[in-house]
Amino acid sequence: AQSVAQPEDQVNVAEGNPLTVKCTYSVSGNPYLFWYVQYPNRGLQFLLKYITGDNLVKGSYGFEAEFNKSQTSFHLKKPSALVSDSALYFCAVRDMEGGYQKVTFGTGTKLQVIP
Amino acid sequence: ETGVTQTPRHLVMGMTNKKSLKCEQHLGHNAMYWYKQSAKKPLELMFVYSLEERVENNSVPSRFSPECPNSSHLFLHLHTLQPEDSALYLCASSQPGQGNSPLHFGNGTRLTVT
Numbered sequence: 001a002q003s004v005a006q007p008e009d010q011v012n013v014a015e016g017n018p019l020t021v022k023c024t025y026s027v028s029g030n031p032y033l034f035w036y037v038q039y040p041n042r043g044l045q046f047l048l049k050y051i052t053g054d055n056l057v058k059g060s061y062g063f064e065a066e067f068n069k070s071q072t073s074f075h076l077k078k079p080s081a082l083v084s085d086s087a088l089y090f091c092a093v094r095d096m097e098g099g100y101q102k103v104t105f106g107t108g109t110k111l112q113v114i115p
Numbered sequence: 116e117t118g119v120t121q122t123p124r125h126l127v128m129g130m131t132n133k134k135s136l137k138c139e140q141h142l143g144h145n146a147m148y149w150y151k152q153s154a155k156k157p158l159e160l161m162f163v164y165s166l167e168e169r170v171e172n173n174s175v176p177s178r179f180s181p182e183c184p185n186s187s188h189l190f191l192h193l194h195t196l197q198p199e200d201s202a203l204y205l206c207a208s209s210q211p212g213q214g215n216s217p218l219h220f221g222n223g224t225r226l227t228v229t
Binding site: 034108 | 215
């Protein structure tokens, strides 16, 4: 069974500093990994994905994620945090089952960017 | 505009009421999902419909009853709920066959059971 772990409930970072939100995964085959962001009173929005290829994946709003197969990690990064990046971030792993997506989400990490 | 619209945004209901949540997607997707989001817990997949056929039912209590009349609409019928059912209910859609495509979520219905 696939699983995702986000070890930090909350991450605080000063505006302008680099940020990292951690994620580790467990899958039986090739990992299909995603990051989503959720702003208050909104649904989840897709940020970026890793399917295959380059280990550094670039996504929306200046975010990127680094896939590390040996460490089974897919950490979300941004070189310079903005106050508007404050939100809840979810890592997810996807399996295709019967032609639809069976997605397992982590518990989420609240990112607080301090002005 | 997310392409996936959920109504109502907020719902307060008593334990003996019957209500329905509605989801509509304008993306031409063929799979639709109901998720439950509770504080401090991972998103829980409740139901999946693919090509209007229910393909996943994750041991959800029978007081939740989904309906998918066509590929654009998804309902969640609620009756005799419990206070622990209070949560944010999220609808999502995706395009089967496009393995790389992400889920597209609506903004959710915040349900409070009193």
